[in-house]
Amino acid sequence: MSTPPAFPASTVLGYPRIGPRRELKRALEAYWDGRSTREELDRAGAELRERTWLRLAELGLEALPSNTFSLYDHVLDTAVMLGAVPKRYLDAEDPYFAMARGTDGLAPLRMTKWFDTNYHYIVPEVGPDTAFALDAAKPLGEVRQARALGLETRPVVLGPVTFLLLSERGAAALDRLGDVLACYERLLAELAAEGVAWAQLDEPALVTDLGPAELAAVREAYERLGGAAERPGLLVAAPYGDLGEALPVLAATPVEAIGVDLVRGGLDGVAALAGKTVVAGVVSGRDVWRTEPERAAHALRTVRAHAAHVVVGTSCSLLHVPYDVAAEPDLDPALRARLAFAEQKVAEVVELARSSWDGPEPAAASVPLAAPVPAGERAPYAVRAAAQAERLGLPPLPVTTIGSFPQTGELRAARAAVAAGTLPEREYDRLVEAEIERAVRAQERLGLDVLVHGEPERNDMVQYFAEHLDGFAVTRDGWVQSYGSRCTRPPILHGDVSRPGPITVRWARHAQSLTDRPVKGMLTGPVTIVAWSFVRDDLPLRDVVFQVAEAIREEVSDLEAAGVPVIQVDEPALRELLPLRRAAQADYLEWSVAAYRRATSGADTATQIHTHLCYSDADQILAAIDGLDADVTTVESARSGGRILGAVGGFGRGLGPGVYDIHSPRVPGGEEVERLLREALKALPAGRLWVNPDCGLKTRTYEQVEAALTNVVAATRRLREELALS
Ligand SMILES: CN1c2c(nc(N)[nH]c2=O)NC[C@@H]1CNc1ccc(C(=O)N[C@@H](CCC(=O)N[C@@H](CCC(=O)N[C@@H](CCC(=O)O)C(=O)O)C(=O)O)C(=O)O)cc1
Ligand SMILES: N[C@@H](CCS)C(=O)O
Ligand SMILES: [Zn+2]
Numbered sequence: 001m002s003t004p005p006a007f008p009a010s011t012v013l014g015y016p017r018i019g020p021r022r023e024l025k026r027a028l029e030a031y032w033d034g035r036s037t038r039e040e041l042d043r044a045g046a047e048l049r050e051r052t053w054l055r056l057a058e059l060g061l062e063a064l065p066s067n068t069f070s071l072y073d074h075v076l077d078t079a080v081m082l083g084a085v086p087k088r089y090l091d092a093e094d095p096y097f098a099m100a101r102g103t104d105g106l107a108p109l110r111m112t113k114w115f116d117t118n119y120h121y122i123v124p125e126v127g128p129d130t131a132f133a134l135d136a137a138k139p140l141g142e143v144r145q146a147r148a149l150g151l152e153t154r155p156v157v158l159g160p161v162t163f164l165l166l167s168e169r170g171a172a173a174l175d176r177l178g179d180v181l182a183c184y185e186r187l188l189a190e191l192a193a194e195g196v197a198w199a200q201l202d203e204p205a206l207v208t209d210l211g212p213a214e215l216a217a218v219r220e221a222y223e224r225l226g227g228a229a230e231r232p233g234l235l236v237a238a239p240y241g242d243l244g245e246a247l248p249v250l251a252a253t254p255v256e257a258i259g260v261d262l263v264r265g266g267l268d269g270v271a272a273l274a275g276k277t278v279v280a281g282v283v284s285g286r287d288v289w290r291t292e293p294e295r296a297a298h299a300l301r302t303v304r305a306h307a308a309h310v311v312v313g314t315s316c317s318l319l320h321v322p323y324d325v326a327a328e329p330d331l332d333p334a335l336r337a338r339l340a341f342a343e344q345k346v347a348e349v350v351e352l353a354r355s356s357w358d359g360p361e362p363a364a365a366s367v368p369l370a371a372p373v374p375a376g377e378r379a380p381y382a383v384r385a386a387a388q389a390e391r392l393g394l395p396p397l398p399v400t401t402i403g404s405f406p407q408t409g410e411l412r413a414a415r416a417a418v419a420a421g422t423l424p425e426r427e428y429d430r431l432v433e434a435e436i437e438r439a440v441r442a443q444e445r446l447g448l449d450v451l452v453h454g455e456p457e458r459n460d461m462v463q464y465f466a467e468h469l470d471g472f473a474v475t476r477d478g479w480v481q482s483y484g485s486r487c488t489r490p491p492i493l494h495g496d497v498s499r500p501g502p503i504t505v506r507w508a509r510h511a512q513s514l515t516d517r518p519v520k521g522m523l524t525g526p527v528t529i530v531a532w533s534f535v536r537d538d539l540p541l542r543d544v545v546f547q548v549a550e551a552i553r554e555e556v557s558d559l560e561a562a563g564v565p566v567i568q569v570d571e572p573a574l575r576e577l578l579p580l581r582r583a584a585q586a587d588y589l590e591w592s593v594a595a596y597r598r599a600t601s602g603a604d605t606a607t608q609i610h611t612h613l614c615y616s617d618a619d620q621i622l623a624a625i626d627g628l629d630a631d632v633t634t635v636e637s638a639r640s641g642g643r644i645l646g647a648v649g650g651f652g653r654g655l656g657p658g659v660y661d662i663h664s665p666r667v668p669g670g671e672e673v674e675r676l677l678r679e680a681l682k683a684l685p686a687g688r689l690w691v692n693p694d695c696g697l698k699t700r701t702y703e704q705v706e707a708a709l710t711n712v713v714a715a716t717r718r719l720r721e722e723l724a725l726s
Contacts, residue, residue, distance in 0.1 A: 003265070004233025007257055007277045007311050010353035013200070013237050013285070014156060014317025015056065017069045018481045019048050020324060025485040028071065032097070032485075045071060046145060053146050053153065059343065060350040065200065066142040066153035068317065072100045072484050072538040075121035075166060076109075078158040082183050083133035084167075086125050100484060102664035110168070111483060111663065112642050113576050113615055115204055115240045117286075117320055118490075118532055120483035120615055122534030126176055143194055155191060159201035159236065160184050160221050166205065174217045181224050188231035189526055198233040200259070201225075204316075206250065207241030207261065208580045218249050226254030233257065235279060235490045239316030240286075241265055241580050248272045262299045263315040270306050278307040281315035283340075283348050288321055288492060288534045290340045291348045293355075294362035301357050312353040318342040322478035322489070335473055335494055347610050362448040370540040373594045376553075376601030378609075384631055387606040391565055392518050396723060397691050397716050398449040400656070402612050402634055403522040403568060404461070404696030405439040405454030406705060415459060419476075432457045433510055439515045441707060442615050447713045450566055451519050453511035455698065461524045461570065462532040465650040466491030467553055468503040472533065485660065485701065493533045493544065499551035502558045509562045520566040520610060521559040526552055526595045531573035542591040552599040560607050568610035569600055571628070572695075575613065575621050593627040600630070608632065614658075614695040619647040626651060638665055638676060645683040655684055658694030659715075660708050665700070665709045671717040686723050691716045 018024045027044035030036040056064050070077050076099060079085065085095055088106060092098035100122055102108035110123040130527075139155040146153040160180045164173040184201075191199050206218065236250060237259030243250065247269045250258060257277035261285040270278075280303045282296040304310045324343045325336060340348060352605045378384060414431050417423035439454030451723075457463035466472035472491045479487040504521060512519040526548035526668060535544055552569065559567050574592060579585050601610050611628055614636035618625060625633055630653065637644050637657035644657055659676040660668050680689055691712060695706045 001192070001229060001231050004256060006309060007198060007233070007235070007279070010312045010349045011060055011063035011154070011279060012056070012061065012065065012314045012318055012346060012349060013202070013239060013259060013279075013281070013611050014065055014068040014319050015052050016319055016321070016323055016481070017052075018479060018487055020327065021477070022479050022487055024048055025487060028485040032101070035395050035515060038094070041071070045069060047137065049142060049145060050149060053151050054147060055288045055343070055551045056346060057151055061346055063198070063311070064146065064151055064153045064348075065156045067139040067155040067157060068319075068566075069142065071632040072097065073120075073122045074158060075114075075124060075163070076100055077138060078163050079122075079124040081135055081138060081157070081187070082134060082163070082180060084124050084126055084130050102661075102666050104666055107661065107666070108664050109637075111615065112190065112617060112640070114120070115579055116479075116576055116578065117240075118482055118488065118573070118576065119319060120559060121166065124163065124167040125614035126164060126169060126173040128175075132176070132183050132184045134190075136187050139187070140190060140194060143191070143196055152197065154198045154200050154235070156200040156202060157187065159203040160225075160368045161214070161217050162203045162205035164217075167629045168312070171214060172211065177217055177220060184221075185228050185231075188225060188234075189241055190230050190475075191232050192230045196232045198235055199231070200235040200237055200258070202237050202239070204238060204240050206238045206243055206246040208264070209582050210246055215249050217247060218246055219253065222250060222253035222255050235259055235277075237279065239281065243269065244581070251276060251284050257311075259313060260303075261315040262303075262562075267302045270294065270303055273303065273307045275308050277309040277311060278303050279313040281310045281313050282352065283312075283314045283345050284344070285314045285316035285318045286320055287537065288339050288341060290338055290344070291352075292362060293352070294359060295350055297355070297357040297359050298362050302353065304357070314345060314349060314594060318345055320480060321345065322475065322480055325406075326515055327477045328475050330476055331473055335492070338494075339492070341478065367538060367540055370542045370591075371546070373542075373591055374546065374598055376598050377543055378603065378629065379600050381629070381631070384605050384608075385453065385653075388608045388631060391606045392450075392608065394449050395720065396686055397689055397720055398714055399612075399691045399713055399716050400448060400450040400520065400634070401443070401452055401693055401709075402696045403452050403455050403520070403570070404458070404698035405435075405442070405452070405456070405457065406700055406702050407698045410436070411435060411456055432507065436507060436511050437514055440511055440519075442702070444515060444517065446706065447708045447717075448709070449517065451515060451517050452522060453507050453519060455696070457507055460488055461696075462488055462529050463491055464523050465503060465529055465607050466533060469497055471495040471497035471547070487612065488532065491533045493530065493535045495536070497544070497547040497551055499554050505555075505562050508559055508564045512562075512564060518565045520568050521564040523552055523555055523559075523567065523569045525571035525574075525611070527577060527592045528571050528573040531577045538577075542595070545592065545595045546598065549595040553602050556600060557602050560604055565606070566608040566610060567600075567603065568612060568706050569596065570612045571596060571631070572612060572614045574624065575618060578621060589621065589627075591622040593624050596628045600628075610634065612695075617643075619644045622647050626653075631689055632656065633659065634690060634692045637680075638668070638694050642676065642679050645679055648683050651684070651688075654688050654690055656690030656692040658692060660712055662693045662695050662697055662700055666702060667704055668711060670711040670715045674718060675713055677719055681719070
């Protein structure tokens with residue numbers, strides 16, 4: 001191939017795509033509900049892309065990315081582009097959304113966490129029979145759409161090695177590397193024929209620990225793609241950490257440009273970048289803090305000393321940060337002045353690219369050493385189990401839910417009205433109480449054993465707590481995509497955390513007053529609260545987590561004092577924060593488990609502590625989950641094909657592997673639930689098995705939930721009878 005033109009001076013690796021006012025969410029949900037057509041959905045997507053490119057150009061960004069838009073998920077887009085659509089989806093009315101969400105007769109593909117973020121991707125299935133065949137319509141279409149606006153773009157595609165490593169079979173799927181590379185070669189040829197100057201292949205898997213076979217795959221992939229006769233210039237981007245041992249391997253291939261994360265990754269290996277264009281990721285895509293210009297300039301100077309050409313960029317896609325600080329007039333001005341969302345980060349990239357990078361060396365980072373871990377122990381499990389059995393008197397295979405019941409439009413609108421000052425708080429509280437009663441009565445009717453209040457008062461399981469703790473700020477419109485059309489507004493943890501007063505007690509007490517059955521109080525754990533917030537960086541993360549743990553410990557104590565017999569402390573993000581490199585994992589697991597125990601160990605022997613994990617490969621951290629010492633652990637299992645069951649044999653306490661995939665609008669039949677329960681009974685003694693959905697029910701409707709739980713209870717009763725007879 002001929003030498004590509006010089007890479008322009010500034011770029012970002014990707015951009016938010018949900019829309020500044022969540023326009024994509026509304027367009028998707030209208031299409032799924034049958035209120036709009038596929039053409040209308042596509043038009044909404046096209047408008048969002050157009051707005052993004054025009055705004056990035058207006059902000060002065062020199063190299064614009066394309067194909068960073070997705071209707072649901074970019075990993076799913078890549079599977080479709082490569083023809084990796086499992087046969088069972090081909091006849092669905094809309095195979096793309098059938099894979100993402102399932103249909104009446106068809107379960108969706110698995111969904112799990114994207115590296116150490118709160119974004120979730122759809123896990124591709126790649127088998128020996130997958131008939132790879134390139135369909136480049138999406139990346140080509142976006143290049144053409146931008147060109148019609150007079151803008152040249154750099155298509156961004158997930159790279160072949162990460163695509164295969166993230167697929168169901170993981171590293172074993174590298175046996176299909178040759179066929180996948182043939183598709184990528186064709187893609188690059190089609191992009192070159194279109195006149196594209198540069199393409200970006202994202203390879204975040206390269207910042208994880210790679211063995212010899214995986215490193216050989218990196219070498220093979222980029223030797224082959226770099227050697228392709230017809231192709232654009234190639235930028236291989238490695239966000240979320242340090243390239244480590246993959247850096248010399250990648251640097252030795254003919255790719256012209258490498259994108260390095262200089263916020264999370266260090267500068268130690270930069271000498272290996274000699275002769276390359278380096279997209280220096282000095283502006284963080286993972287936090288909302290302004291970039292320190294001295295630190296960024298220092299990194300840029302260091303890279304310049306080695307690289308052939310330096311481009312100022314972001315550490316990763318800006319997908320993980322909200323659009324615009326200017327949309328947040330309510331934030332305290334002193335805090336606002338410290339913040340940068342996507343628009344501000346683009347402006348920082350542009351400004352750095354225009355500056356000379358001269359200036360003083362930055363002051364050494366001064367994060368204090370972590371404080372010692374406070375301890376806390378409960379009575380041995382056997383003692384607790386006996387006391388709790390006596391107090392609760394539950395049947396075998398107790399049925400419970402994970403906490404949330406459907407969030408209604410009425411509640412959401414009421415919360416918006418309280419914020420706008422058009423609905424008095426007292427009226428809102430009455431509405432919440434009525435909703436709690438509705439959830440409690442539904443659970444009694446359905447025959448559940450441990451009830452929940454349904455979380456109707458919560459906008460989100462993290463934001464709600466942030467709103468009631470000191471040390472946090474929350475945003476009005478700081479939405480970030482979590483999966484598909486679902487978004488969160490991560491709170492900003494900027495000061496010391498403390499609890500001014502009880503947070504959940506009045507709602508739990510109200511629920512318990514309505515029923516004789518035990519009600520489970522519902523709290524979010526310290527790791528998850530911190531993981532799903534943007535966190536101050538002047539303290540070790542573990543100290544911040546322990547501050548939150550102290551606040552949750554106080555809440556546990558107040559719930560107990562109010563007579564709540566079961567308390568669940570959710571930690572769905574425990575796996576998410578696991579460092580990507582093994583060397584750092586043991587330390588993290590030690591302090592994160594200790595923080596959970598600090599939050600829960602004040603509980604009385606007869607108070608049953610539950611925890612819950614979902615959306616991640618919990619089987620990989622089972623020892624740590626055991627270390628949480630919760631009396632009962634509920635985990636996602638239905639959506640992930642029961643893979644957790646293979647690992648739970650030695651698990652010593654109560655366990656509820658989910659039997660209902662709450663992500664999908666589809667309702668599982670009684671036989672399906674019974675089959676999943678039988679599978680669980682092969683892995684666990686009946687005395688330890690709990691019956692529950694994969695996760696909370698807030699994204700579902702009452703109609704779906706009641707139908708599904710009817711089937712769950714019926715299947716459980718059949719098995720209870722069988723167990724009693726045997
Ligand atoms: C369980 N999960 C969670 C994760 N992260 C979190 N922070 N929270 C979680 O629960 N990660 C892992 C999993 C899966 N991820 C998600 C993420 C998000 C949702 C979800 O359902 N999000 C809702 C938004 C929730 C919220 O903040 N609601 C507010 C505002 C509602 C709203 O849209 N208001 C309207 C006005 C009101 C109206 O008239 O309707 C508006 O602003 O325009 C609230 O309830 O008050 C979503 O819809 O995306 C689930 C799982
Ligand atoms: N208690 C929460 C946990 C979600 S991970 C819920 O039920 O929504
Ligand atoms: Zn969950």
